[in-house]
Amino acid sequence: MRFSIYRYNPEADAAPTMQTMELADADITPDMMLLDALRLLKAQDESFTFRHSCGEGVCGSDAVNINGRNGLACITPVVDLAQPITIRPLPGMPVIRDLVVDLSQFYHQYRAIKPYLVVHDPEPEVEYLQTPQQRDKLDGLYECVLCGCCSTACPSFWWNPDKFRGPAALLQAYRFIADSRDQATAERLDALEGPYRLFRCHTVMNCVDVCPKGLNPTKAIGQIKKIMLKHLI
Amino acid sequence: MTIPVRKFDTLVIGAGGGGLRAALQLAQAEANVAVVSKVFPTRSHTVAAQGGMNAALANVSPDNWHWHMYDTVKGGDFLGDQDAIEYMCRAAPRLVVELEHIGVPFSRLDNGKIYQRPFGGQSQNFGGEQAARTCAAADRTGHAILHALYQQNIRAKTHFFDEYFAIDLIRDNDGCILGALVLEIETGEPLIIQAKTTLIATGGAGQLFRTNTNARINTGDGMAMALRAGIPLQDMEFFQFHPTGIAGKGMLISEAVRGEGGYLVNGDGERFMERYAPNARDLASRDVVSRAVATEIHEGRGCGPNKDYILLKVDHLGADVIRKRLPGIRDMVMTFLHIDPINQPIPIFPTAHYTMGGIPTNRFGQVVVPQQQGAEDIVPGLYAVGECACVSVHGANRLGGNSLLDIVVFGRAAGNHIIEYLKENRYGRTVVAQHSIDTALAHLARWDQRSQGVSNETVDGLRNELKAVMDHYCGVFRTEDVLRTGLDKVLKIEQRLQNVYLKDHSKIFNTARIEAFELENLVDLALATVASALARKESRGAHMRMDYPQRDDVKWLKHSLFFKGGQLDYKPVRMKPLTVEGFSPKPRVY
Ligand SMILES: Cc1cc2nc3c(=O)[nH]c(=O)nc-3n(C[C@H](O)[C@H](O)[C@H](O)COP(=O)(O)OP(=O)(O)OC[C@H]3O[C@@H](n4cnc5c(N)ncnc54)[C@H](O)[C@@H]3O)c2cc1C
Ligand code: SF4
Numbered sequence: 001m002r003f004s005i006y007r008y009n010p011e012a013d014a015a016p017t018m019q020t021m022e023l024a025d026a027d028i029t030p031d032m033m034l035l036d037a038l039r040l041l042k043a044q045d046e047s048f049t050f051r052h053s054c055g056e057g058v059c060g061s062d063a064v065n066i067n068g069r070n071g072l073a074c075i076t077p078v079v080d081l082a083q084p085i086t087i088r089p090l091p092g093m094p095v096i097r098d099l100v101v102d103l104s105q106f107y108h109q110y111r112a113i114k115p116y117l118v119v120h121d122p123e124p125e126v127e128y129l130q131t132p133q134q135r136d137k138l139d140g141l142y143e144c145v146l147c148g149c150c151s152t153a154c155p156s157f158w159w160n161p162d163k164f165r166g167p168a169a170l171l172q173a174y175r176f177i178a179d180s181r182d183q184a185t186a187e188r189l190d191a192l193e194g195p196y197r198l199f200r201c202h203t204v205m206n207c208v209d210v211c212p213k214g215l216n217p218t219k220a221i222g223q224i225k226k227i228m229l230k231h232l233i
Numbered sequence: 234m235t236i237p238v239r240k241f242d243t244l245v246i247g248a249g250g251g252g253l254r255a256a257l258q259l260a261q262a263e264a265n266v267a268v269v270s271k272v273f274p275t276r277s278h279t280v281a282a283q284g285g286m287n288a289a290l291a292n293v294s295p296d297n298w299h300w301h302m303y304d305t306v307k308g309g310d311f312l313g314d315q316d317a318i319e320y321m322c323r324a325a326p327r328l329v330v331e332l333e334h335i336g337v338p339f340s341r342l343d344n345g346k347i348y349q350r351p352f353g354g355q356s357q358n359f360g361g362e363q364a365a366r367t368c369a370a371a372d373r374t375g376h377a378i379l380h381a382l383y384q385q386n387i388r389a390k391t392h393f394f395d396e397y398f399a400i401d402l403i404r405d406n407d408g409c410i411l412g413a414l415v416l417e418i419e420t421g422e423p424l425i426i427q428a429k430t431t432l433i434a435t436g437g438a439g440q441l442f443r444t445n446t447n448a449r450i451n452t453g454d455g456m457a458m459a460l461r462a463g464i465p466l467q468d469m470e471f472f473q474f475h476p477t478g479i480a481g482k483g484m485l486i487s488e489a490v491r492g493e494g495g496y497l498v499n500g501d502g503e504r505f506m507e508r509y510a511p512n513a514r515d516l517a518s519r520d521v522v523s524r525a526v527a528t529e530i531h532e533g534r535g536c537g538p539n540k541d542y543i544l545l546k547v548d549h550l551g552a553d554v555i556r557k558r559l560p561g562i563r564d565m566v567m568t569f570l571h572i573d574p575i576n577q578p579i580p581i582f583p584t585a586h587y588t589m590g591g592i593p594t595n596r597f598g599q600v601v602v603p604q605q606q607g608a609e610d611i612v613p614g615l616y617a618v619g620e621c622a623c624v625s626v627h628g629a630n631r632l633g634g635n636s637l638l639d640i641v642v643f644g645r646a647a648g649n650h651i652i653e654y655l656k657e658n659r660y661g662r663t664v665v666a667q668h669s670i671d672t673a674l675a676h677l678a679r680w681d682q683r684s685q686g687v688s689n690e691t692v693d694g695l696r697n698e699l700k701a702v703m704d705h706y707c708g709v710f711r712t713e714d715v716l717r718t719g720l721d722k723v724l725k726i727e728q729r730l731q732n733v734y735l736k737d738h739s740k741i742f743n744t745a746r747i748e749a750f751e752l753e754n755l756v757d758l759a760l761a762t763v764a765s766a767l768a769r770k771e772s773r774g775a776h777m778r779m780d781y782p783q784r785d786d787v788k789w790l791k792h793s794l795f796f797k798g799g800q801l802d803y804k805p806v807r808m809k810p811l812t813v814e815g816f817s818p819k820p821r822v823y
Contacts, residue, residue, distance in 0.1 A: 011739045043693040046745040047737040054448040056484050056565060059276040075568050096419060097742040116384035117336030127333040129345030138338045146275055
C-alpha cells in the first residue's frame with residue numbers, strides 16, 4: 001500500500017516535502033484503520049510525527065487531511081482510500097511538524113464563545129429539571145470532540161481565523177443557547193454580533209461534509225441567526 | 234544548564250476528570266493552580282467513559298448510599314477500605330447534582346430528573362433486587378463530564394500547560410514533594426514547575442496489555458513517577474478485565490448494553506450467565522462475567538468458525554432504545570465491525586480495562602507510605618486521585634460506574650484538603666534539593682544517548698513484546714508457573730531496555746522520545762503487577778489463581794505494597810467505616 005505523506009521537520013528541513021512511504025501487502029488487513037497504518041509507518045521511521053490517542057474516534061486527536069478531505073485517522077478504513085493515500089496536516093493551520101498543527105487559534109475561538117453553562121439563579125439542592133424533549137435539543141451539539149476537522153475545512157476560517165469564530169466554536173455557542181438551563185442567551189447573542197464572528201459563515205457546508213461525528217454546524221449557525229433575528233424584533 | 238522555573242501553589246499533573254475536578258475546586262478558592270497534561274485536556278481518557286456514574290439518587294429504583302456502599306464492598310471482594318467507600322457513596326448524590334449544575338447534559342426521565350440505568354453488581358437492600366444507580370448521559374457520560382469540567386476550568390481561569398509531559402517529581406531535603414520536572418512537547422524544552430502541593434492524576438495503565446480498552450496515552454506515568462520517588466504501589470495485582478471488549482480489537486462495549494437489557498450467549502445459543510450467577514446473571518460483577526466468558530470459550534463453547542468469541546445479544550432491545558440510549562456504541566460497532574447492533578449480535582471477548590491498584594492514599598487524597606511501626610506516614614505536599622491512585626474504594630474489583638464517581642469525589646476532596654494545607658503552609662518550603670533536580674535531569678537525558686554499536690532493539694518492538702507477555706502471563710487466569718515465567722520475561726525486557734537507543738534526537742514535537750519515556754514507565758508497572766500477582770496466593774476479585782482458587786481471608790485480607798527494586802510489603806484493610814458498622818467478609822455470590 002502506497003502513501004504520500006507531508007513531512008516537515010523545522011530543525012532539519014528548509015521546506016516541507018511529500019514523502020512516499022509504503023507498507024507491505026502482508027501488513028494490510030481488511031479492517032485496518034488509517035491510524036493503524038500510520039503507526040506501522042512510524043515503526044519504520046520513528047521520526048514520523050502525528051497526534052493520536054483513544055483510537056476509537058472520541059478524543060479527536062488524530063484529525064488529518066486524507067486524500068484532500070479532513071477526517072479522523074482512527075475511524076477511517078484504509079481499504080476504501082485511493083492510492084497513493086495522500087496525508088497532509090489539517091489545512092490553514094501553522095504546521096509544527098509533519099502532521100502536527102498548531103491549533104491555538106481554534107482553541108482560542110472555542111474559549112471566546114464562553115463555552116460553559118451560566119445560571120444566575122440560586123442553585124437548588126437537587127438537579128435542575130429538564131424534560132426529555134428539552135434535553136433532546138442538545139443531541140447533535142454536545143458530542144463535538146473538538147477535532148478541528150470542520151473549522152480547518154472552512155474557507156471563511158482560513159481567511160479570518162482571528163475574527164470568525166468558525167463552525168466548531170459556533171456549534172458550541174448554540175449548544176449553550178439551546179440548553180434550557182442556561183440563562184445567558186442575550187449575552188451570548190450580543191457577543192456574536194458584527195460582520196465577522198458569526199456572519200462570516202457563507203454556508204459553504206464543508207463543515208457538515210467533514211464532521212467525523214456527523215454533526216451539523218451549519219444548521220446550528222442557522223439557528224443562532226434565526227434567534228438573533230427574533231431577538232432584534 | 235539552567236532550567237526555567239515557574240512557581241504555583243499547586244501543580245496538578247493530569248487533566249482527566251480527576252485532575253480537572255481538583256483544579257476546579259482550587260481555582261474557585263483562588264489558589265494559583267497549574268494543570269499539566271500530555272494531551273489537550275478534553276483528549277484525556279475520561280472522555281471515553283460510556284455507561285455512567287453511580288449515585289443513590291433513587292430516581293428510578295428505591296435506593297440509598299448504604300446499599301451502594303454494600304455493593305461496592307462486596308464488588309471489591311472485601312479488599313476495599315470501608316472508610317473511603319462510605320465517604321464516596323455518601324458524597325455521590327451531591328457530586329452528581331453538582332455536575333448537573335455545571336452543565337453536564339445527563340439524559341432525562343419523563344419527570345425531568347436525571348436518567349439512571351442498572352449496572353453490574355447493583356442491588357437494593359443489601360443484595361436484594363437489581364438497582365438502577367448509574368446516572369448517564371446516553372452512552373457518552375465521560376465525554377459529557379470531562380468537557381463540562383474543562384469548560385468550568387476555563388471559566389475559573391485555571392492555568393493550563395497543554396502538551397507538557399511530566400518526567401519526575403522533585404523534592405526538598407526533607408522529602409517534601411515540591412513539584413515536577415516537565416518537558417514541553419512542542420519545543421522539547423525542560424521546565425521546572427515548583428509548587429507547594431502536587432497532585433498526581435495521570436490515569437490508568439491499560440497499555441500494559443495488548444488487548445485493552447485504553448487510550449495510547451494510558452501508560453501509568455504518574456504511578457511510575459511515584460515508584461521512582463520511593464513511594465510503593467498498592468494492590469497492583471488487581472487489574473480489571475472487562476467482559477465485553479470488541480472481539481479481536483479490544484474497544485469497550487459498555488456494561489450499559491447489558492444494563493439496558495442485552496445478554497450474552499455462547500456457541501450453543503445458551504444464556505450461560507444463568508449458570509454462573511443465577512440471580513444477577515449478566516449483571517454480576519465484572520470479574521465474575523469475564524471469567525465466565527473465558528471459561529465458555531476455553532471449554533469449546535465459543536461462537537464463530539473458530540469458537541473464539543461470545544455474542545452479546547441486543548437486537549431484541551429495539552431500534553428506539555439502541556438509538557436513544559446507546560448511540561455511541563452503535564456507531565462504534567458499525568465503524569469497527571461493520572454490523573448494526575439493531576439487528577445483529579456483537580462478538581465480544583474480555584479486554585484489559587482498569588487499574589485497581591495505584592499510589593496509596595487516604596480519603597483526603599494524601600499519599601501515604603508505610604512507617605516502621607505499622608502506622609502510616611503522609612508524604613508532605615503530595616496528593617493522588619483517580620485511576621492512578623488507590624484509596625482504596627474498588628478493592629479487588631471495581632464496579633462499573635464507580636470510577637467516574639471516584640475521580641470527582643476524591644478530586645474534590647483532595648482539592649479541599651490542599652486548600653487547607655495551603656492556608657497552613659503559606660510560606661511553605663521553597664528549596665528544591667539539587668540532587669533531586671539532578672536525578673530528574675539525568676533521567677531526562679537518558680534518551681539523548683546515542684547508540685555506539687548496532688542494536689536492533691526498538692521502543693516499538695519492545696513495547697509489543699511487553700504487552701504480549703502481559704496478555705499471556707498475567708491475564709484472567711493465573712498460576713505460579715505462568716506468573717513466574719512472566720516475571721522472568723518482564724525482567725529480561727527491563728534489561729534489554731537499556732540497549733534501546735533512539736534515532737530521532739530532534740527537539741520539536743519528538744513523539745519518539747515521549748514513547749520511550751512511556752515504555753520505561755510501563756516496564757516498571759509490569760514488574761509491579763506481575764510480582765504482586767505472583768506473591769498473592771489466593772483468588773480474590775480480579776486476581777484469579779487457578780492454583781489457589783479460594784479467597785483466603787486469614788492470610789490475605791491485606792493490601793500489597795510493591796517498591797521499586799522488587800520488595801513487597803503489606804498493610805491491613807480498613808474494615809471500619811466512618812459512621813456505620815463494617816461489612817465483614819462472606820462468600821460472594823451473585
Ligand atoms: C472505554 C472506557 C469506558 C469507561 N467507562 C466508564 C463508565 O462508564 N463509568 C465509570 O465510572 N468509569 C468508566 N471508565 C473508567 C474511567 O473512565 C476512568 O477510570 C477515569 O476516567 C480515569 O480518570 P482520571 O482522571 O484518573 O484519568 P484520565 O482521564 O486517564 O486522565 C489522565 C490525565 O493525565 C495526563 N497525563 C498522564 N501522564 C502524564 C504525564 N507523564 N505528563 C503529563 N500529563 C500526563 C493525561 O494527559 C490526562 O490528562 C471507563 C474507562 C474506559 C477506558
Ligand atoms: S463539529 Fe465535528 S468536525 Fe467540528 S470540531 Fe466538532 S467533532 Fe470535529
